[in-house]
Amino acid sequence: MALLDVSNLNVEFPTRHGTLHALRDVSFTLDKGERLGIVGESGAGKSLAAFAIINLLSKPGRISGGTITFEGQDLTAMDTDALRSIRGNRISMIFQDPMMTLNPVLTIGTQMVETLQAHRRISHAEAKRIAIAKLREVTIPSPEERFDSYPHELSGGMRQRVVIAIALLTDPSIIIADEPTTALDVTIQAEIMALMLDLCETHDVGLILITHDLGVVSEVTQRVNVMYAGRVIETGSTRDIIDAPKHPYTRGLIAALPQQNEAAQRLNQIPGSMPSLDGIPPGCAFNPRCPHVGERCRREIPALRALGEQQVACHSAEEVAALAGNGGSAS
Amino acid sequence: MESGPIDHLIFLGKRLLQATLVMFVISLIGFSIQDNLGDPLRELLGQSVSEAERQALRDQMGLNDPFLVQYGRFLSKAVQGDLGDSYFFKRPALDVIADKFIATLELVIGATLIIVFISVPMGCYCAIKPNGWISRAVMGISIVGISIPVFLTAIFCIYLFSVELGWMPSFGRGETTAPFGWESGFFNVDGLVHLVLPSISLASIMLPLFIRLIRSEMMEVLESEYIRFAWAKGLNKYRVWFLHALKNTLLPVITVGGVQIGTMLAYTILTETVFQWPGMGFLFLEAVNRVDTPLIIAYIIVVGLIFVVTNTVVDVIYTLVNPTVRIAGKAS
Numbered sequence: 001m002a003l004l005d006v007s008n009l010n011v012e013f014p015t016r017h018g019t020l021h022a023l024r025d026v027s028f029t030l031d032k033g034e035r036l037g038i039v040g041e042s043g044a045g046k047s048l049a050a051f052a053i054i055n056l057l058s059k060p061g062r063i064s065g066g067t068i069t070f071e072g073q074d075l076t077a078m079d080t081d082a083l084r085s086i087r088g089n090r091i092s093m094i095f096q097d098p099m100m101t102l103n104p105v106l107t108i109g110t111q112m113v114e115t116l117q118a119h120r121r122i123s124h125a126e127a128k129r130i131a132i133a134k135l136r137e138v139t140i141p142s143p144e145e146r147f148d149s150y151p152h153e154l155s156g157g158m159r160q161r162v163v164i165a166i167a168l169l170t171d172p173s174i175i176i177a178d179e180p181t182t183a184l185d186v187t188i189q190a191e192i193m194a195l196m197l198d199l200c201e202t203h204d205v206g207l208i209l210i211t212h213d214l215g216v217v218s219e220v221t222q223r224v225n226v227m228y229a230g231r232v233i234e235t236g237s238t239r240d241i242i243d244a245p246k247h248p249y250t251r252g253l254i255a256a257l258p259q260q261n262e263a264a265q266r267l268n269q270i271p272g273s274m275p276s277l278d279g280i281p282p283g284c285a286f287n288p289r290c291p292h293v294g295e296r297c298r299r300e301i302p303a304l305r306a307l308g309e310q311q312v313a314c315h316s317a318e319e320v321a322a323l324a325g326n327g328g329s330a331s
Numbered sequence: 332m333e334s335g336p337i338d339h340l341i342f343l344g345k346r347l348l349q350a351t352l353v354m355f356v357i358s359l360i361g362f363s364i365q366d367n368l369g370d371p372l373r374e375l376l377g378q379s380v381s382e383a384e385r386q387a388l389r390d391q392m393g394l395n396d397p398f399l400v401q402y403g404r405f406l407s408k409a410v411q412g413d414l415g416d417s418y419f420f421k422r423p424a425l426d427v428i429a430d431k432f433i434a435t436l437e438l439v440i441g442a443t444l445i446i447v448f449i450s451v452p453m454g455c456y457c458a459i460k461p462n463g464w465i466s467r468a469v470m471g472i473s474i475v476g477i478s479i480p481v482f483l484t485a486i487f488c489i490y491l492f493s494v495e496l497g498w499m500p501s502f503g504r505g506e507t508t509a510p511f512g513w514e515s516g517f518f519n520v521d522g523l524v525h526l527v528l529p530s531i532s533l534a535s536i537m538l539p540l541f542i543r544l545i546r547s548e549m550m551e552v553l554e555s556e557y558i559r560f561a562w563a564k565g566l567n568k569y570r571v572w573f574l575h576a577l578k579n580t581l582l583p584v585i586t587v588g589g590v591q592i593g594t595m596l597a598y599t600i601l602t603e604t605v606f607q608w609p610g611m612g613f614l615f616l617e618a619v620n621r622v623d624t625p626l627i628i629a630y631i632i633v634v635g636l637i638f639v640v641t642n643t644v645v646d647v648i649y650t651l652v653n654p655t656v657r658i659a660g661k662a663s
C-alpha cells in the first residue's frame with residue numbers, strides 16, 4: 001500500500017459568480033522515500049493539489065470530493081486537531097519564497113523550537129539541541145549563533161536552508177516543496193536542490209516537488225504528474241515522460257526547454273495561454289492550443305488511460321507518441 | 332549584520348536632536364501668539380489705572396521690547412524651567428500646570444487602559460472571524476462611534492449613568508489620597524468611580540479607530556505566507572493568532588498609538604470641561620477666558636513637550652520590538 005494515496009481529489013472555490021472547479025479528479029500515489037514531481041504552468045492547480053493534502057487551502061477553497069489516504073487514514077475525514085498532529089510533523093512543507101516564509105519578528109530558534117514542541121513533549125534545551133543539529137545538517141555556518149538570529153539577518157539561500165531544516169525537524173515521512181528554488185538566485189538554486197535531494201535520500205523522506213521546471217524534475221524525481229487546468233493530463237516515470245511524452249501539452253513543455261547543444265535558437269513556445277478557471281473550453285481544456293486537435297477533442301473530455309508505461313489523457317495520444325520517434329514504449 | 336549598542340545610541344541621539352528642534356519651533360509659535368490674545372494689562376489692572384502707569388508697567392514687564400529680545404528672554408528662562416508667572420494665579424505658570432497635571436494624566440491613563448484592553452481583543456476577534464455577526468455588529472457600531480463627537484458622548488454618559496440610572500457621579504474628581512507624595516484618585520474607590528465616565532468619554536473617540544486599525548492590520552497579517560507556514564508547521568491556533576500574527580499586527584499599531592496619545596491630550600480639554608475635571612485642559616480653557624497669556628503659552632509648551640516625548644519614546648520602543656528596524660536605522 002502506498003504511503004500517500006490521493007484519489008479523485010476535487011477542490012472548488014465558491015464565488016459570487018458560481019463555483020469554480022480548481023481541481024478535478026486528481027489522483028496520484030507516493031511510496032515511502034519516493035520523489036514525485038508535479039509540473040504545469042502557473043494556475044494549473046499544482047500548488048492547490050499540494051496544499052489540499054494537509055488542508056491548507058486559502059479561503060474559500062474546499063475539498064469537494066475524493067479521498068487522501070496517508071498511512072491508512074483518510075485526511076479529508078480528519079478533524080482539525082488530528083490533522084494538526086500530521087501537519088509539520090508527518091508531512092512538512094517548504095514554501096516558494098524564503099523571504100516571506102519565516103516570521104520577521106521571531107528568531108530562527110523560536111520558530112524551530114515551537115515546531116518541535118507542537119508535536120513532542122520535549123524540553124526547550126532538548127529542542128534547541130535538535131534544531132542546531134538540523135541547522136548544521138543543512139550546512140548553515142555557525143548554527144549556534146544563527147539560532148538566535150532573526151530571518152532578515154540571513155540571505156535568501158540561508159533562509160531557505162532554515163526552512164528546509166524546519167521541515168526536517170520532526171523526521172517527517174513526506175516533504176511537500178512548492179517551487180522551493182523559484183525565488184532564489186540561479187547560482188543558489190542548484191545548491192538548494194542538491195541539498196534537498198541529498199537530505200531526502202539520507203532520511204528516506206518522500207518528496208512531492210511542485211515546479212514548472214522540467215529540468216529540475218528530470219534531475220530530482222522518479223515519477224511525474226503533468227497538470228493542466230486542474231487535471232492530471234499525463235503521469236508516469238520521469239524517464240518515460242521526458243523521453244517520450246504522449247500528451248501534446250507535455251511535448252510542448254519539453255520542446256520549450258532551452259537546448260544546450262543548439263546555440264542561439266529561438267525557444268519554442270506553446271501558442272496561447274492556459275484558460276482561467278471560469279473559461280475552460282468544453283471538451284479537452286487544451287484543445288484551443290493543441291496542434292493535434294480533432295473534432296472529438298472539442299466535445300469529449302479525454303479520460304486518463306494507460307498507454308505504454310505511462311498514463312495520458314488525450315484522444316490523439318497514439319499520434320503524439322508516434323511523433324516522439326524513438327519513444328518506442330507505445331505498444 | 333548585528334546592530335550594536337553604538338547604533339542604538341546614534342539612533343537615540345538623532346531622535347533627541349529632532350525632538351529638540353520640534354520643541355524650539357513649538358516655543359516660537361507659542362510665544363508669538365501672545366500679542367494676538369488681547370492686552371494682558373487690562374485683565375491685570377482693570378479700567379481705573381491711568382495710561383502713564385500702564386506704560387510704566389509695560390516697560391517694567393518688558394512688553395515694549397522688540398519681539399526677538401522678548402523671545403530670547405523667554406527662551407533663556409524657559410530652558411531653566413521658568414515659563415513666566417500666571418497673571419491670574421500670581422504663581423509660576425509651570426507650577427499651576429503641574430498641580431493639574433496628575434488629574435489629566437489619570438484621565439489619559441484611564442482612557443488608554445480602556446482602549447488597549449478593549450481594542451486588542453476586539454480587533455483580533457473581528458480579524459479572525461470577519462463574517463460573524465459579532466464582528467459585523469462591532470464594525471457597525473465603531474462607524475457610529477467614530478462619528479460622534481466627544482462632548483456628545485460625555486453628555487450622553489452623564490444623562491444615562493448619572494441622571495437616569497444614578498450609578499456614577501456626574502462631575503469632579505472625587506476623593507484623592509497621596510500615598511506616594513502626589514494627590515491621586517487612583518488609590519481609593521471614590522476617586523476611581525469618578526474616573527470611570529470621563530475615561531470612557533475620552534476613550535470613545537479613539538476606541539473605534541483602534542479596533543478598526545487592529546482588525547485591518549491583523550487581517551492582512553493573517554493572509555501572509557509566514558502565517559500560512561505557521562499553520563503548515565502544525566502549531567496550535569492560539570500560538571498562530573496571538574504570537575505569530577499579533578506581534579506583527581501590533582508593530583504599526585504602536586506607532587499610531589504614540590501619535591494618538593498626544594491627540595488624546597487635546598480631547599481632554601473637551602472631556603474635562605464637560606465633567607468639570609480639574610485637569611490641565613479645564614485649566615487651559617479658564618486661562619483663555621482670562622487672557623492669562625503666560626499660562627496659555629506654558630500649556631502649549633507642556634502639551635507639545637508631552638507630544639514630543641511620547642513620540643520619541645514610541646520610536647525607541649518600536650526599534651526594540653521590531654528587529655528589522657534596527658538595521659534600517661543603521662543603514663540611514
